[in-house]
Amino acid sequence: DVKVTQSSRYLVKRTGEKVFLECVQDMDHENMFWYRQDPGLGLRLIYFSYDVKMKEKGDIPEGYSVSREKKERFSLILESASTNQTSMYLCASSLEDPGANVLTFGAGSRLTVL
């Protein structure tokens, strides 16, 4: 069964901490995405990557960075966590762009920043 695995389901961090959210896919997909989901706002794209070492900003990249050193792994980094980054974070991947292929999502990482 194809999978997108997110390293942590629940995290609690303090304001100012550096936070790493890891995502690994086993489908040899080119595209990987990080979204955040907040009540009433739906899913919003933070960053995506269409190839190793390539990244593009999404709608809300401020306060985040990403890393894709290997095809299967896409990391989301919060350099200095803030309370307004408390959210559900969802990783997804697709073989090609979402105009041609379905997305496969991870189970999500719920981050609380105190």
Added chain:
Amino acid sequence: KNEVEQSPQNLTAQEGEFITINCSYSVGISALHWLQQHPGGGIVSLFMLSSGKKKHGRLIATINIQEKHSSLHITASHPRDSAVYICAVFMNYGGSQGNLIFGKGTKLSVKP
């Protein structure tokens, strides 16, 4: 301005009922996705379509490109269908290739 609008926002049905969830969008698209999110967070892709109709089990998705509208139908609904259903469109412009635009979701609750 929301580019993807779903209706209704909330829907309660009795087991066995036929359910329709609607999605309207305002710009040209190359594909539309229907997603299902159960309590706990995980999202599953149900359909991706760019024209016509697709069917999988009790689920049917249709799209009318001219009217910029899609519907998701569930026949013979069951309590296990209770979830949030999300519509997402892939815009037909030469911008960011990653940019799916999501609706805010329709929360469905099916009572036994």
